[in-house]
Amino acid sequence: MTGVGAGPVLKVFAALVYAFLLSPVLIVIVISFSADSFIVFPPTGLSLQWYGRLFGHPALMAGLQFSLVIAVIVSVLSLALGVPAAYALAKGNFRGREALANLFLAPILLPTLVLGLALLLFFQPLRLTATIPGLVLGHLCVTLPFVVRMMTTAFATLPDEVEAAAATLGAPPWRVAQRVTLPLAMPGLLAAAALSFLLSFDETVISLFLSGPRASTLPVEMVRYVEGRTDPMIAALSVLLIAGTLVIVIAVEKLVGVTRAIGR
Amino acid sequence: MTAIPKSRSLALLALPAALLIVGVYAAPMVGLGRMSFNETGPTGAMVNAFSFDIWAQMLGDDFTWELTLNSLWLSFVATTAALVLGYPLALFLFRTESRFRGLLIVLAVAPMLVSSVVRVFGWLAILGDRGFINFLLMQSGLASAPTRLVYNLTGAAIGLTESLMPYMILALLAGFGRLDRTLEEASASLGAPAWRTFTRVTLPLSLPAILLGWLLCFVLAMSAYVTPKLLGGGRVFLLATEIYDQAITTVNWPLAAALALFTLVVLTLFLGTYSALSRKVQA
Numbered sequence: 001m002t003g004v005g006a007g008p009v010l011k012v013f014a015a016l017v018y019a020f021l022l023s024p025v026l027i028v029i030v031i032s033f034s035a036d037s038f039i040v041f042p043p044t045g046l047s048l049q050w051y052g053r054l055f056g057h058p059a060l061m062a063g064l065q066f067s068l069v070i071a072v073i074v075s076v077l078s079l080a081l082g083v084p085a086a087y088a089l090a091k092g093n094f095r096g097r098e099a100l101a102n103l104f105l106a107p108i109l110l111p112t113l114v115l116g117l118a119l120l121l122f123f124q125p126l127r128l129t130a131t132i133p134g135l136v137l138g139h140l141c142v143t144l145p146f147v148v149r150m151m152t153t154a155f156a157t158l159p160d161e162v163e164a165a166a167a168t169l170g171a172p173p174w175r176v177a178q179r180v181t182l183p184l185a186m187p188g189l190l191a192a193a194a195l196s197f198l199l200s201f202d203e204t205v206i207s208l209f210l211s212g213p214r215a216s217t218l219p220v221e222m223v224r225y226v227e228g229r230t231d232p233m234i235a236a237l238s239v240l241l242i243a244g245t246l247v248i249v250i251a252v253e254k255l256v257g258v259t260r261a262i263g264r
Numbered sequence: 265m266t267a268i269p270k271s272r273s274l275a276l277l278a279l280p281a282a283l284l285i286v287g288v289y290a291a292p293m294v295g296l297g298r299m300s301f302n303e304t305g306p307t308g309a310m311v312n313a314f315s316f317d318i319w320a321q322m323l324g325d326d327f328t329w330e331l332t333l334n335s336l337w338l339s340f341v342a343t344t345a346a347l348v349l350g351y352p353l354a355l356f357l358f359r360t361e362s363r364f365r366g367l368l369i370v371l372a373v374a375p376m377l378v379s380s381v382v383r384v385f386g387w388l389a390i391l392g393d394r395g396f397i398n399f400l401l402m403q404s405g406l407a408s409a410p411t412r413l414v415y416n417l418t419g420a421a422i423g424l425t426e427s428l429m430p431y432m433i434l435a436l437l438a439g440f441g442r443l444d445r446t447l448e449e450a451s452a453s454l455g456a457p458a459w460r461t462f463t464r465v466t467l468p469l470s471l472p473a474i475l476l477g478w479l480l481c482f483v484l485a486m487s488a489y490v491t492p493k494l495l496g497g498g499r500v501f502l503l504a505t506e507i508y509d510q511a512i513t514t515v516n517w518p519l520a521a522a523l524a525l526f527t528l529v530v531l532t533l534f535l536g537t538y539s540a541l542s543r544k545v546q547a
Binding site: 006007010011013014017018020021022023024025026027028031038039040041042081082084085087088089091092093094096097100103104106107110111112113114115117118119120121122123137138140141144145148198202204205208209219222223226227230234235238241242245249 | 272274275276277278280281282284285286287288289290291292293295296299349350352353355356357359360361371372374375377378379380381382383384385386387388389390392394395396399426429430458483486487489490494504507508511512517520521524527528
């Protein structure tokens with residue numbers, strides 16, 4: 001036996017670790033079809049009752065709707081604010097560029113628990129807690145740094161010559177951006193939009209601080225539900241969320257792949 | 265005239281985003297610091313002041329230090345377990361020549377994309393009194409009554425370990441780039457048994473990746489809230505759970521703010537000591 005390649009011992013160990021890592025998600029899928037009223041595994045019978053009951057649960061459905069609205073607004077604003085900023089960081093050459101890049105990274109380095117508390121204390125006197133604008137601003141604090149970082153890399157890899165050529169041929173700056181720069185950066189834009197949507201939709205800790213009785217996101221409602229009782233309804237909801245995430249990830253992969261193919 | 269705007273004027277494009285970050289990150293953080301110097305009156309209502317009362321009260325309370333030790337201990341256990349479990353998997357992913365390597369890597373980090381509440385629910389179904397583990401224990405006759413595996417420190421540690429592992433695996437995989445296979449081959453061809461090649465060649469070469477991955481996950485563990493809160497069932501008392509309780513349940517904002525800043529100070533001190541030590545180890 002040599003020290004190279006994956007030996008049989010390593011393979012067995014890797015399989016066991018995969019089992020540990022993936023078992024919670026796999027078990028959630030099985031238990032969503034349970035006929036029991038408690039968390040029992042293995043289930044004593046199978047049914048679709050929890051999927052049916054889920055759609056009749058007002059708090060979870062309201063949370064789902066609220067989270068979707070917020071995630072859409074957050075992704076649009078993240079791109080609208082983050083893409084120009086990333087362009088400036090990638091192509092600009094001005095004093096304070098380093099400091100600006102650090103400012104955009106700073107919120108990622110801070111635990112969301114501390115950030116959530118700071119936002120609660122700051123927003124309460126402004127009456128922004130438990131409102132859509134408040135939650136959107138809180139989520140932007142998380143998504144904007146990611147979008148800026150992703151898009152800075154994407155713009156930095158774009159060749160300057162193409163834009164320069166369009167400009168030489170007489171295109172005004174906004175037209176260069178619209179016809180050359182943005183189409184070239186499209187794969188990155190789609191990926192950044194999907195990432196900010198998912199980050200906002202899954203954000204739990206900041207939302208726990210900023211949610212209120214009549215304005216709670218889905219993860220907050222889920223935490224409250226799991227704290228209160230343990231029946232398989234959350235499992236049914238989880239399966240739908242996992243399926244939704246998969247659709248988004250695969251769609252981006254396909255779109256970005258296709259866009260790249262056309263671009264070449 | 266050049267149609268590409270001068271690079272200086274490009275800075276204006278970053279202005280709206282910069283203002284937003286200052287408004288919803290820098291300003292609230294300053295406010296958090298200010299809040300910790302307010303006082304809590306006898307009725308529990310907040311009093312605007314500038315005093316060190318809350319800090320003195322917090323640092324003089326044994327409970328604060330108990331919370332700190334609990335947080336450090338749980339983070340240490342979960343991070344170390346994530347390293348011990350994640351290392352072989354990362355090594356396997358680094359070495360495998362399978363054509364499904366890409367898919368295998370995605371599977372290892374996929375749990376990151378699944379909400380932590382969902383994974384907590386999965387652990388409740390595995391570790392609960394009527395969960396999978398207790399089902400196996402009772403069926404096989406090894407136990408006659410269910411073993412308590414959730415709503416205590418054990419459950420919190422298991423769930424936290426799992427939630428850290430994708431980050432650990434990514435950090436290790438990134439660091440394995442320095443592993444040179446020819447060195448391992450040389451060791452093997454000189455007659456070293458496999459375990460000796462591992463302890464003398466593979467492990468020392470991957471030490472920087474181990475140190476970095478451990479640090480990253482420890483910081484994540486110290487600030488984790490949802491997983492230890494739900495799997496601890498309110499019986500595991502940590503800095504993170506106390507900050508939330510003081511802010512939302514007790515509504516003692518000055519204390520919540522002081523605890524949050526105290527946690528940041530503990531983390532910063534830890535980071536400093538850790539990087540000094542790891543520089544020594546690697547030297």
